[in-house]
Amino acid sequence: MDTVNLTIDNKTVVVKKGTTILEAASGVGVHVPTLCHMKLDDLNIENKPGGCRICVVEVEGRRNLAPACCTDVYEGMEVSTHSVRAINARRTVM
Amino acid sequence: MTKIKSPADLKRIKNEVLLRNGLLENSNKSEQVIQIKVGMATCGIASGAKEIMKYFIEECDQLAVDANIKQTGCLGYCYAEPMVEVTVPGAEPKVFGYVDNKKVQEIIEKYIIQGEKVEGEIPISFRTIND
Amino acid sequence: MTDTKKQLRIALRNCGLIDPEQIEDYIAQDGYFALGKCLTELTPEIVIEEIKSSGLRGRGGGGFPTGLKWEITKNVKNEQKYVVCNADEGDPGAFMDRSILEGDPHSVLEAMAICGYCIGANTGIIYIRAEYPLAIARLKTAIKQAEEYGLIGDNIFDSGFNFKIEMRYGAGAFVCGEETALIHSMEGLRGEPTVKPPFPSVSGYMKKPTNVNNVETFASVPVIINKGASWFNKIGTEKSKGTKVFALAGKINNVGLVEVPMGTTLREVIYEIGGGIMNGKEFKSVQTGGPSGGCLTKDFLDTPIDYDNLIAAGSMMGSGGMIVMDEDDCMVSIAKFYLEFTLEESCGKCNPCRIGNKRLHEILTKITEGNGTVDDIERLKVLSNVIKDTSLCGLGQSSPNPVLSTIANFGDEYLAHVKDGKCPAGQCKSLLRYDIVEDLCTGCTLCFRNCPVGAITGERRLPHFIDQSLCIKCGVCFEKCKFDAITLT
Ligand SMILES: Cc1cc2nc3c(=O)[nH]c(=O)nc-3n(C[C@H](O)[C@H](O)[C@H](O)COP(=O)(O)O)c2cc1C
Numbered sequence: 238m239d240t241v242n243l244t245i246d247n248k249t250v251v252v253k254k255g256t257t258i259l260e261a262a263s264g265v266g267v268h269v270p271t272l273c274h275m276k277l278d279d280l281n282i283e284n285k286p287g288g289c290r291i292c293v294v295e296v297e298g299r300r301n302l303a304p305a306c307c308t309d310v311y312e313g314m315e316v317s318t319h320s321v322r323a324i325n326a327r328r329t330v331m
Numbered sequence: 332m333t334k335i336k337s338p339a340d341l342k343r344i345k346n347e348v349l350l351r352n353g354l355l356e357n358s359n360k361s362e363q364v365i366q367i368k369v370g371m372a373t374c375g376i377a378s379g380a381k382e383i384m385k386y387f388i389e390e391c392d393q394l395a396v397d398a399n400i401k402q403t404g405c406l407g408y409c410y411a412e413p414m415v416e417v418t419v420p421g422a423e424p425k426v427f428g429y430v431d432n433k434k435v436q437e438i439i440e441k442y443i444i445q446g447e448k449v450e451g452e453i454p455i456s457f458r459t460i461n462d
Numbered sequence: 463m464t465d466t467k468k469q470l471r472i473a474l475r476n477c478g479l480i481d482p483e484q485i486e487d488y489i490a491q492d493g494y495f496a497l498g499k500c501l502t503e504l505t506p507e508i509v510i511e512e513i514k515s516s517g518l519r520g521r522g523g524g525g526f527p528t529g530l531k532w533e534i535t536k537n538v539k540n541e542q543k544y545v546v547c548n549a550d551e552g553d554p555g556a557f558m559d560r561s562i563l564e565g566d567p568h569s570v571l572e573a574m575a576i577c578g579y580c581i582g583a584n585t586g587i588i589y590i591r592a593e594y595p596l597a598i599a600r601l602k603t604a605i606k607q608a609e610e611y612g613l614i615g616d617n618i619f620d621s622g623f624n625f626k627i628e629m630r631y632g633a634g635a636f637v638c639g640e641e642t643a644l645i646h647s648m649e650g651l652r653g654e655p656t657v658k659p660p661f662p663s664v665s666g667y668m669k670k671p672t673n674v675n676n677v678e679t680f681a682s683v684p685v686i687i688n689k690g691a692s693w694f695n696k697i698g699t700e701k702s703k704g705t706k707v708f709a710l711a712g713k714i715n716n717v718g719l720v721e722v723p724m725g726t727t728l729r730e731v732i733y734e735i736g737g738g739i740m741n742g743k744e745f746k747s748v749q750t751g752g753p754s755g756g757c758l759t760k761d762f763l764d765t766p767i768d769y770d771n772l773i774a775a776g777s778m779m780g781s782g783g784m785i786v787m788d789e790d791d792c793m794v795s796i797a798k799f800y801l802e803f804t805l806e807e808s809c810g811k812c813n814p815c816r817i818g819n820k821r822l823h824e825i826l827t828k829i830t831e832g833n834g835t836v837d838d839i840e841r842l843k844v845l846s847n848v849i850k851d852t853s854l855c856g857l858g859q860s861s862p863n864p865v866l867s868t869i870a871n872f873g874d875e876y877l878a879h880v881k882d883g884k885c886p887a888g889q890c891k892s893l894l895r896y897d898i899v900e901d902l903c904t905g906c907t908l909c910f911r912n913c914p915v916g917a918i919t920g921e922r923r924l925p926h927f928i929d930q931s932l933c934i935k936c937g938v939c940f941e942k943c944k945f946d947a948i949t950l951t
């Protein structure tokens with residue numbers, strides 16, 4: 238199985254290819270707030286319209302902020318979930 | 332209609348059209364006809380190009396001017412619609428703007444028949460890909 | 463008007479030259495020669511290489527290299543692929559795509575077939591707004607004629623390549639010009655964008671690889687094949703090759719479509735081709751890029767126009783709308799106007815764009831009504847940046863640009879509104895004040911009789927007086943007074 242190495246808040250993470258930032262973050266105990274993202278594991282339903290933008294995080298090298306719930310990770314990605322830019326944005330979005 | 336099956340077929344059609352319009356390099360100059368093109372995109376039609384074209388056809392008929400009157404697209408001079416381009420054999424194409432029925436008569440009687448200058452000419456300010 | 467031949471018509475080469483309803487006319491201008499050459503002499507790889515080295519970039523707004531997009535789509539393995547032509551043209555004031563489709567529809571059909579050959583697609587779809595009936599009619603005629611000649615259909619030029627072209631009609635929503643929204647609209651779903659990736663090149667129409675290009679982009683392709691990439695890439699600037707069509711509008715003498723080589727300066731376009739500002743007024747600003755672009759000052763007049771320079775200047779190329787403003791235009795109101803458009807057209811899917819732009823609009827309204835504060839300007843900036851940062855699609859990501867660029871370039875005008883309660887251009891009605899100068903007033907009662915709301919009082923032959931709380935700033939008294947006794951501040 239293909240794996241991807243990335244860092245989230247300076248923690249190194251290795252996850253399966255196709256994982257979202259949100260899933261990768263929860264794997265290392267980093268909490269990213271969500272609103273419109275809905276995942277019911279028992280029913281195997283996942284809905285991620287990517288509409289509320291509460292979950293935005295800063296990704297190194299990307300022009301805008303990325304919605305964690307529906308952005309797939311890639312090799313070498315550097316994510317900061319709680320940078321000032323991301324937090325301010327989230328607060329304003331709220 | 333016969334299908335086009337090769338670039339040679341395309342060239343044949345191209346030459347037929349050019350010949351018909353007397354535009355081929357070696358075609359006999361005296362066979363060339365006057366070309367009148369009326370700008371008929373949305374902008375032209377909105378400002379009355381359809382009527383102008385009809386009027387051109389009628390007038391040319393009446394005055395026995397043998398001209399090839401066609402519709403064409405937008406030249407980009409939207410501020411001066413309706414516009415027509417007149418090419419008299421042997422002369423550079425001339426573009427006239429703000430054309431109305433009076434202007435049509437003027438263009439036909441003065442410019443086309445007598446070769447006089449007519450007001451309202453718009454200088455063509457672009458190069459084409461062939462320049 | 464100076465005839466300097468600053469224009470060079472590539473995408474518009476046949477517009478105004480040929481009869482768009484006669485395929486033979488197009489063929490006489492070397493039409494379908496490029497397709498013939500590709501199918502009989504060149505491999506898809508060579509054609510893509512040619513487009514790549516021509517430096518052609520998407521004319522729909524993004525400026526993505528066209529050859530590269532084709533290559534990416536080609537390299538995705540799938541039995542079924544699509545070529546889509548984006549003729550949604552939602553930018554207010556832009557109509558170059560319409561002109562091309564009305565004046566030279568075959569050039570787009572030819573290029574779509576070339577693209578199909580390159581990427582391995584057998585179907586092309588033109589997504590066009592239903593508000594363009596003439597363009598639709600001419601396209602239909604063109605498709606029919608091309609089919610009759612076998613230039614579209616099965617086994618084109620005996621090469622075994624099949625290509626058919628269909629049309630889809632949009633309802634004229636701006637957001638449907640965004641490629642993912644466009645594809646959803648074609649599928650019959652709601653015209654809302656979705657998160658990219660996946661890009662349409664990988665998963666587009668019906669989840670198949672789809673190459674989306676703009677009308678003008680396509681119209682440039684046959685010329686590149688016929689004249690060669692090296693001819694094309696000599697035109698323009700280092701990173702932006704070829705020409706761009708602009709729709710000149712606003713306070714300019716020669717309103718219309720112009721096509722200039724990349725690298726032409728704004729001054730050349732506005733003064734030499736556009737014939738300068740109407741009524742000899744002072745140039746104030748030029749807005750490029752439509753609702754996603756920005757307003758540039760006269761300091762930028764000598765900037766050569768290309769994708770990167772415009773972005774560096776805080777605006778963008780967009781689809782090529784160019785609106786010229788003079789001294790009478792209020793920049794705060796302009797920003798507000800564009801936001802009104804964005805608000806109308808936002809699909810409402812994501813929060814920042816739906817609510818954030820509404821808030822921006824509220825603050826701008828507050829300022830134009832004379833109730834703004836200095837803090838409001840700061841708030842506009844912060845909110846704008848968040849909207850840019852967090853919106854899902856390009857519409858939201860660029861919607862605050864008119865606000866940010868007007869604050870950056872015309873900050874003092876914002877300050878005049880909030881600090882002095884004045885609108886320098888005299889556009890914001892709430893900030894105007896009509897007064898009667900006692901010494902000049904003869905008491906003729908003309909204004910009194912004409913004021914629609916009865917805000918003017920006074921006795922015959924005595925100075926009159928305007929009750930500011932009743933005045934609706936209609937300006938009638940100002941126009942009527944024969945003695946210049948009414949002032950406007
Ligand atoms: C809000 C929005 C509106 C757009 N409107 C149009 C449009 O009207 N016409 C167009 O060709 N591209 C439009 N685009 C750009 C398309 O998404 C896409 O980039 C383009 O069609 C790609 O073609 P190109 O590479 O030839 O430019 C729009 C993009 C956004 C974000």
Ligand code: SF4
Nearest residue numbers: 810811812815855858
């Ligand atoms: S940015 Fe605006 S238009 Fe784009 S998805 Fe979000 S709400 Fe819709």
Ligand code: SF4
Nearest residue numbers: 903904906907909943
């Ligand atoms: S119209 Fe002028 S002069 Fe006459 S009453 Fe009004 S302000 Fe005075």
Ligand code: FES
Nearest residue numbers: 287289290292306
């Ligand atoms: S949780 Fe709503 S966009 Fe990610």
